[in-house]
Amino acid sequence: MSSEIDSSTLLSRASQLIDLARKAGADAADAVVVRSRSQSVSVRLGKVEGTESSESDDFSLRVFIGKRVASVSANPGFDLQALAERAVAMAKVSPEDPFACLADEASLSKSYPDLQLLDTTEVSSEMLREASLAAEAAALAVKGVTNSSGAGASAGMGGLVLVTSHGFEGSYMASRFGHSVSVIAGEGTGMERDYDFDSRLYYAELDDPAEIGRRAGERVIKRINPRQVPTGKDVTVIFDPRVARGFVGHIAGAINGAAVARKSSFLRDKMGQQVLKSGLSITDDPLIVRGPSSRPFDGEGVSGERLVMIEDGVLKHWFLSTSTARELGLETNGRGVRGGTSVSPSSTNLALEPGDIAPEDLIRSVGNGFYVTELIGHGVNMITGEYSRGATGFWIENGELTFPVSEVTIASNLKEMFMRLTPANDIDRKFGVAAPTFAIEGMTLAGR
Structure with missing residues (x-):
C-alpha cells in the first residue's frame, strides 16, 4: 500500500x-x-x-x-x-x-x-x-x-x-x-x-x-402494483433525497462559469439577483475534513475556500477555473478540474442547505401531491430552463404516502421551480452533492 x-x-x-x-x-x-x-x-x-x-x-x-x-x-x-x-x-x-x-x-x-x-x-x-x-x-x-x-x-x-x-x-x-x-x-x-x-x-x-x-x-416491494394518476396543472411534488441530489446538480450546472461563458445557462444574466426562494442557500466547500469531494487544491494548484454560491436566494458566485474566469473578466475561485488534457470548473462538496421542517411534516403539509423516488430521461434544457422528466413514486393523500405511482411526467421551468422550493431538515452530507427532501409547488403532472 x-x-x-x-x-x-x-x-x-x-x-x-x-x-x-x-x-x-x-x-x-x-x-x-x-x-x-x-x-x-x-x-x-x-x-x-x-x-x-x-x-x-x-x-x-x-x-x-x-x-x-x-x-x-x-x-x-x-x-x-x-x-x-x-x-x-x-x-x-x-x-x-x-x-x-x-x-x-x-x-x-x-x-x-x-x-x-x-x-x-x-x-x-x-x-x-x-x-x-x-x-x-x-x-x-x-x-x-x-x-x-x-x-x-x-x-x-x-x-x-x-x-x-x-x-x-x-x-x-x-x-x-x-x-x-x-x-x-x-x-x-x-x-x-x-x-x-x-x-x-x-x-x-x-x-x-x-x-x-x-x-x-x-423499497422495491412498496413499488408493486403502481397506478397512474390524473393529469394536473398545479401539483405539489416532493423530491426524495435520492432524486433531490440530482436536482441540485442542475443548479450546479446552471452556475458553472463554463456554461455562462458559452451562454448555455438560463442563469447567465442573473448574477446578484434572486434565483432561489428567500432564505435558501447553496454552499460549496472543498476543504471539509473527510468530505466526499474534498481536495486540498484544484487541478491548477489553487486552494479553494468555502463559498456560499447562492445566499438567501441571491446568486453570488460562478464555479470558475482560471481560463473560464479570464473569459468572464473574473478571477478563479479554485474550482478547476482536470479532465484529460483540459481544465474546466466544477463543484466540490455542494449542498442545498436544509430548512427547519421534518420531512414527515413537509409531506403532511402538502395534503394531496406526488412524492418522487425516481426520475427517468434527460428532459432538461439548460439554456431555457424547461424541465420535463418521467417519474415514479407515491401519491400523497391527506398528508400520507399511499399507493405507488408510475408512468407519469412532471414538468415546469427550473426558474419557477427554484423560486417555489421548500427544503426539509434531513440533509445527508455523505455524498458530494447533498440535499434534503424538498417540495416544489405548482408543477404540471401528466398522467392518464
Whole structure:
C-alpha cells in the first residue's frame, strides 16, 4: 500500500517533464498525473459474476507558447524528452487561445491542510465478495422480492500529482469504498426494480451490507402494483433525497462559469439577483475534513475556500477555473478540474442547505401531491430552463404516502421551480452533492 501511495517518483518525473518542455521552447507548462487504483466484485443469485482490478498513472503535459497551447497524454514508461518535444511542436502550430493560461502565481496554494481523505485499510477481494453476497441475501430475504439484478462491492483510491513551471508542486490521494444491490419484486409485466447503496471514504464508516440489502428489498416491494394518476396543472411534488441530489446538480450546472461563458445557462444574466426562494442557500466547500469531494487544491494548484454560491436566494458566485474566469473578466475561485488534457470548473462538496421542517411534516403539509423516488430521461434544457422528466413514486393523500405511482411526467421551468422550493431538515452530507427532501409547488403532472 505504501508504494502505491508514495508519489515522490511521479513528482520527480513530472518536474523533469516541465524542465524538458521549457528547454524545448515552451514559455510555461504544467504536468499532471491522474492516479487510480480500484478493485470490485459483482455477484448475482449467490454466484460471483465478475471480479475486476485496475491501476493507472496517466500523465498529461500542457505547454504554452504565447497564446498558443497544446496538450499530450501518455502512460508510464514514455520517453520524457520525446513527449515534451511533441507537445511544443503541437503548440507552435495550434490556433491562439486568448484565455488559456496557468493560474496566476499569486493564487497558487503555498500550503494546504491534511483533509484526511485516505483510508489505507486493506480490503481483499474475498471481503468484497462476502459483502456483495450479504447484501444480496438480505435483499432476497425480504418477503415479496422475487429476483436479483445483482450486488457489488468496490474499493479503490485516486488522486492527483501536479507540477507547474511557475513553482507549484503537490499531490494527494483519496480512498473510496462502496456497496450496492439491486433487486426485483413482482412477476411478468408487473415486475418492479429498486436498489440501495452506500459510498464512503473510510471503509469502517460504510453501512452494513445486510442493512443496504434490507433497505433495497423494502423499497422495491412498496413499488408493486403502481397506478397512474390524473393529469394536473398545479401539483405539489416532493423530491426524495435520492432524486433531490440530482436536482441540485442542475443548479450546479446552471452556475458553472463554463456554461455562462458559452451562454448555455438560463442563469447567465442573473448574477446578484434572486434565483432561489428567500432564505435558501447553496454552499460549496472543498476543504471539509473527510468530505466526499474534498481536495486540498484544484487541478491548477489553487486552494479553494468555502463559498456560499447562492445566499438567501441571491446568486453570488460562478464555479470558475482560471481560463473560464479570464473569459468572464473574473478571477478563479479554485474550482478547476482536470479532465484529460483540459481544465474546466466544477463543484466540490455542494449542498442545498436544509430548512427547519421534518420531512414527515413537509409531506403532511402538502395534503394531496406526488412524492418522487425516481426520475427517468434527460428532459432538461439548460439554456431555457424547461424541465420535463418521467417519474415514479407515491401519491400523497391527506398528508400520507399511499399507493405507488408510475408512468407519469412532471414538468415546469427550473426558474419557477427554484423560486417555489421548500427544503426539509434531513440533509445527508455523505455524498458530494447533498440535499434534503424538498417540495416544489405548482408543477404540471401528466398522467392518464
